[in-house]
Amino acid sequence: MRPAVIAETRPEPAPDPTPAIPPKTVIAFASGSALDDAGRAALDALLAMPALGDDMLFVLSGHSDPQGSDRENLATSRKRAEAVAAYLSEKGVAKERITIIALGERRPIAPSAHPDGSDYPEGRARNRRVEVVVVRPAPAVPDAPEDVDSVPASTS
Secondary structure, three states: OOOOOOOOOOOOOOOOOOOOOOOOEEEEOOOOOOOOHHHHHHHHHHHOOOOOOOOOEEEEEEOOOOOOOHHHHHHHHHHHHHHHHHHHHHOOOOHHHEEEEEOOOOOOOOOOEOOOOOEOHHHHHHHOEEEEEEEOOOOOOOOOOOOHHHOOOOOO
16 A cells, blocks of 8 residues: 555635736837827826826936937927827826936937948837836935934944
């Protein structure tokens, strides 16, 4: 007779109490700075996530392709981020919770030209974007003691 085999059961891992927030939401832009229906839909989906609380912070990084001068690209990337910020504000996000960073053409995610130097419009299009990162605010730091003079000095 064979000995009985006792199956070991492991408890199911507890679900994470804090729902996940996507690390980054990318809003694509056509040439120029208008927020289109697809961008609004992506932002609506982000705002509908149950993990977003009223204290979440939004960091908007605006980007452009390399067409035009550095100054123009920086201004265009800011306009894109401001368009996203305006939409978030319309949807109830307090302006104090939104940070805008204009990066111009400095951080491309795709090449704007083929290896032979010819134009690569699809790559340029991928670089015209606003990256939305949602972060939890840092926990509050307790206030320092009011009377610092009453703390004894160390004698080491």
